[in-house]
Amino acid sequence: MALKPECYKSSKPSFFKVLIGDFSEQLRIPPAFVKNFNGRLLSKCLLRNSTGKVYIVRVEKRGNNGLFFWSGWHDFVKDNSLDIGDFLVFKYDGSSTFKVKIYGRNTCEKDVRLAQEGRRISNSFYEERKTNSKSFGQKATNSNKIISGCSKSGEEFINDNIEEPGMKSICSFKSENSYFIATWTWYSQYYMTIPKFVAIEKDLISKKRAMLLDPTGSPWPVRLDLVADGFLNMTNGWPDFCKGNKIGAGDTFIFEFVTQTVMQVHIFRAGAKKEAQCLGVDKKIECTAIG
Structure with a gap:
């Protein structure tokens, strides 16, 4: 009988997600990865991007659908200009922090600083637009x-x-x-x-x-x-x-x-x-x- 595959055990376990569908408000944590929390019921965690910026994100259980990154996740999506098809790798430190690497659809790691600068300029533009309806x-x-x-x-x-x-x-x-x-x-x-x-x-x-x-x-x-x-x-x-x-x-x-x-x-x-x-x-x- 075939054995059910399990996540590779590591001192810093990780998982990846390909962004598809409506990912902007929540993101599901793979059920097989949850065991790495060692029975702890996380209510919030920290997501750290490649620039070192940290985002506080709440973790919520949704019935039988498992755990989700929820409140605060939208800010992470917006600030890092995440898009459909992006490939994210979450590396867990064993406590409550994930280091997140972001790869674009071109398979190269995204320049997060460039994305954040673009976001800052875009926000300035829309704020300016509000002043002249x-x-x-x-x-x-x-x-x-x-x-x-x-x-x-x-x-x-x-x-x-x-x-x-x-x-x-x-x-x-x-x-x-x-x-x-x-x-x-x-x-x-x-x-x-x-x-x-x-x-x-x-x-x-x-x-x-x-x-x-x-x-x-x-x-x-x-x-x-x-x-x-x-x-x-x-x-x-x-x-x-x-x-x-x-x-x-x-x-x-x-x-x-x-x-x-x-x-x-x-x-x-x-x-x-x-x-x-x-x-x-x-x-x-x-x-x-x-x-």
Whole structure:
């Protein structure tokens, strides 16, 4: 009779989790790992990331479903920009502390300091947005360097502080449709983020698929994955879009909503001459915010 496999015994036992589904509010501790608590009923524990920052997280038993990281877990998810497909290794010190290593979908360990800096800038952006409910065109930066313009229909969107490559040509864009702007960075080879307020405005939270139209009109289906704090990531299909359109570092996009789930993508090439930067955009029209 086959023996039931058990966790490897170590002075510092560990387990791993691949983040799937709705992981932002709670995370289950593997039942086979619980024996490492030596009969102790943990009510809270400490999670330490690679920078040494410590998070206090409550542990709660949920009926027959086992133990879960609960209150405080959401802060860990948010602060470390955890995403679907990330691979986490939890190493237990035998007391109540877990050292957590975080790996991205590219299989490399994440630069947590970079994620936290991006989060700090993103928070500043949304705080700034609250102070001006009618419009905003300030620069907002996360892993995809989202730069968005949004106001009531007909209002002018001008940001004199924009210094991103190709942005002067982008500010000649005009449309009656909603849109958002993003610049391709290293992380963008894996996914592109739809800002939270755009996802809410277009009622995309429950959607699983969308369609991108490149400047030639060719369709590119992409999957939509909901991540922490209500952001949506375009994942499966997005790398194919980038490869098929020869996207490079610094290239900038306008994602224009033709319908709720169909976006016309206007591509602005980094380093190109001003006259040639805009593909699929009328160069004569002035910049207008999304409706």
